[in-house]
Amino acid sequence: MDINGLEENIDVLQRSECTQPSTNTLDALQAFNALPGKRKIWVDNSAAASVADAGVEALKLGMGYVCSNKIAATRSLKDWYVLLESRQRFKNETNVGAALPILHGLRSMIETGDRIRRIEAVLSGSVNYIFSSLDSGFKFSDAVREAVSNGFTEPDARIDLSGTDVARKLLILARTCGDKLTLDDVTVNGFLPDEAFEGDKKRFMAQLDALGERVDTLAANAMETGKRLRFIASWSPENGCTCALQALDPDHAFFTLEGTDNAVSILSDRYADNPLVIQGAGAGGSLTASGVLSDVYAVARWMLTQNAQES
Amino acid sequence: MDINGLEENIDVLQRSECTQPSTNTLDALQAFNALPGKRKIWVDNSAAASVADAGVEALKLGMGYVCSNKIAATRSLKDWYVLLESRQRFKNETNVGAALPILHGLRSMIETGDRIRRIEAVLSGSVNYIFSSLDSGFKFSDAVREAVSNGFTEPDARIDLSGTDVARKLLILARTCGDKLTLDDVTVNGFLPDEAFEGDKKRFMAQLDALGERVDTLAANAMETGKRLRFIASWSPENGCTCALQALDPDHAFFTLEGTDNAVSILSDRYADNPLVIQGAGAGGSLTASGVLSDVYAVARWMLTQNAQES
CATH class of the missing domain: 3.30.360.10 (Dihydrodipicolinate Reductase; domain 2)
Known part of the structure; x- marks a missing residue:
């Protein structure tokens, strides 16, 4: 697998664990956000509203948000506009047809x-x-x-x-x-x-x-x-x-x-x-996982461009 | 059209003209390369071997190469490896099925x-x-x-x-x-x-x-x-x-x-x-043009990551 040097370049792909176990999703997000590393991606493969809440919050905090969870993108237009405004950090390609290139197309x-x-x-x-x-x-x-x-x-x-x-x-x-x-x-x-x-x-x-x-x-x-x-x-x-x-x-x-x-x-x-x-x-664990991985790569690649603009 | 701030960020989207008209394609490439601007993309919508030659040369010079021309990718394996080694700067999505998301998929x-x-x-x-x-x-x-x-x-x-x-x-x-x-x-x-x-x-x-x-x-x-x-x-x-x-x-x-x-x-x-x-x-001028434009965006986005790594 060729991930174009991403591993050396961004912290987001580090295998990090939240240092403080938490039962509250927003607390978990805050703990994740507090970990070392400049760029982070919240990956949401749940079907839970609370994890989608945290995803929208992650975008507001400047993190990335990749989800196979369909909830965040189908709630209020207010939430949708948060996703749209962060479209380079938000990817939900697997929401429709798993790994089929539908949303990309x-x-x-x-x-x-x-x-x-x-x-x-x-x-x-x-x-x-x-x-x-x-x-x-x-x-x-x-x-x-x-x-x-x-x-x-x-x-x-x-x-x-x-x-x-x-x-x-x-x-x-x-x-x-x-x-x-x-x-x-x-x-x-x-x-x-x-x-x-x-x-x-x-x-x-x-x-x-x-x-x-x-x-x-x-x-x-x-x-x-x-x-x-x-x-x-x-x-x-x-x-x-x-x-x-x-x-x-x-x-x-x-x-x-x-x-x-x-x-x-x-x-x-x-x-x-x-x-x-x-x-x-348009369904299945390995297909959805591969689509989520593609999304994580895409967001990570974009994050490199942000490092460029900020430096 | 949202091109994510690319216009402000990279020289490649400037409408540049070669300052010295030339009948030789490699001369034209050299003239293009000599123009101001750090990152450039050679876009080849011809069906000519000489323009593909220049595309392979463009990659060797560190430029990008986007082509609907099928020649560069179907010649010697030696040329193919040049394309492969520069895969982030080389895009030929329109070579198969115009704008259909076939190669991307x-x-x-x-x-x-x-x-x-x-x-x-x-x-x-x-x-x-x-x-x-x-x-x-x-x-x-x-x-x-x-x-x-x-x-x-x-x-x-x-x-x-x-x-x-x-x-x-x-x-x-x-x-x-x-x-x-x-x-x-x-x-x-x-x-x-x-x-x-x-x-x-x-x-x-x-x-x-x-x-x-x-x-x-x-x-x-x-x-x-x-x-x-x-x-x-x-x-x-x-x-x-x-x-x-x-x-x-x-x-x-x-x-x-x-x-x-x-x-x-x-x-x-x-x-x-x-x-x-x-x-x-899988053919037609406007479909092929839209596919080429998508490729130019993709290479340009990647070029931003290179600015990051070099700075």
């Missing part, structure tokens, strides 16, 4: 003057696994059970099936394109009846056959006309953010999207006729 | 420890336009005439049809993955008979119907079994580089690839089950 397009006109995306591997199983004749309830037993969903599969995670990822894409939206502005047209979310996980799994009937009907209707169901996240400057089940024609870029893959399709002034499409595995 | 994967196992790609927009036209029943000769009249090919379409340009792009992918090959190592299984390349362009176009008969037969055979012809560039560590016509099954990622789009499919240790796929327009 978008940022390069925007940085060089392209204008994004429309994004369509499949952003949940577990949800796509379920709907692509329906293509080969599975019932929805069986597909969910299979996804759960393969470990493709959260322990409570409704966290995936509610679409909240997809909504967060779509919001990050929209904000990256410059749209000033919050999570409340994302329309999520769920595919499960409201009663699915009443009661606990056990009750949900017990009633799954009945709860999935509507989806099975939609899937059967789609197949009759040669189409396939996919849960699509869409954004455009005019119509904002929507997550909804769609029956896709065979010529749609996502028609053949299989298994737990993610995909994003970007139409812009420059990609005006056919979209730029990126697809592949 | 590959480099991120390799930099974070992934191992590339196989690459398959459609790397010629003009050739793909011709073969995707056959899907809808066009004859090869008519498809070529259409591509020529739409300006999708070089003035002499045989430059595209010979596969040399695809071979260069594939070699760059292979070298980026660490394989030590030269252009001679790339096997190109052409789809036109040798006699197509005898004589001039006019003679070629006059005999096109006869010359295309073999392809028309292959296309008809493919269609009978539900397949489609595509000109595929492939690389693996075991088998090296091959460019050849293939009849693709409907479940192949490139089966639906239309028009002048490019696509690349990467299997690796991390993308082991399903490949990472990137597709979209």
Whole structure:
């Protein structure tokens, strides 16, 4: 691995430990900040709001903030502006599609003057696994059970099936394109009846056959006309953010999207006729870790430029 | 456009003109090098060997070298090692797929420890336009005439049809993955008979119907079994580089690839089950220009780190 001499140049890559163990995240951040070394990066692979709080605070303290955690970038616009203002020290490439070069690609397009006109995306591997199983004749309830037993969903599969995670990822894409939206502005047209979310996980799994009937009907209707169901996240400057089940024609870029893959399709002034499409595995520990590492390198490289300007 | 204060910080973005007009490229480089300013980038959007010569020389002089020109990166391994040794000052992202994040994606994967196992790609927009036209029943000769009249090919379409340009792009992918090959190592299984390349362009176009008969037969055979012809560039560590016509099954990622789009499919240790796929327009002036601009930014940002280390 070539990290271009970073190791010799910045303190951030030292393996430091907080000298004072703490149960409070902000205390831990302060202890980290007090350690020797001029440049530091707060790396947040949690799914916790308190660690994201500390990340935003880290930026205010002049530190870097790299996160696979999606919370910081999907809360208030006030927090988002803190991230934006520190964009050279803040990297969240793994928030959408793990290590797929989606946010990098978008940022390069925007940085060089392209204008994004429309994004369509499949952003949940577990949800796509379920709907692509329906293509080969599975019932929805069986597909969910299979996804759960393969470990493709959260322990409570409704966290995936509610679409909240997809909504967060779509919001990050929209904000990256410059749209000033919050999570409340994302329309999520769920595919499960409201009663699915009443009661606990056990009750949900017990009633799954009945709860999935509507989806099975939609899937059967789609197949009759040669189409396939996919849960699509869409954004455009005019119509904002929507997550909804769609029956896709065979010529749609996502028609053949299989298994737990993610995909994003970007139409812009420059990609005006056919979209730029990126697809592949969008989850998994080693992919996310590699994306986080790339982000840490990018922030560390930028920090070297700051040393230059200050000296 | 946010270029992060680069304009104030580096001389490279000054609009400089060589003070002494010169007809010799190396003289022009020396004149550029003699201009005021500590850091300079040689930007090469030509298709000329002499400008690539100057680019390699620019790197030896400590300058940056950004090129859409594919020549420097596809000549001798000796030249390639000069590029590799200066990799922070050398960027050629637009060599493969214009502004598509293909080389960036590959480099991120390799930099974070992934191992590339196989690459398959459609790397010629003009050739793909011709073969995707056959899907809808066009004859090869008519498809070529259409591509020529739409300006999708070089003035002499045989430059595209010979596969040399695809071979260069594939070699760059292979070298980026660490394989030590030269252009001679790339096997190109052409789809036109040798006699197509005898004589001039006019003679070629006059005999096109006869010359295309073999392809028309292959296309008809493919269609009978539900397949489609595509000109595929492939690389693996075991088998090296091959460019050849293939009849693709409907479940192949490139089966639906239309028009002048490019696509690349990467299997690796991390993308082991399903490949990472990137597709979209892989040619065109504004896309290439935006990719070159991204490269200039990247080299300029790195140059700031060098100012840091030297001060």
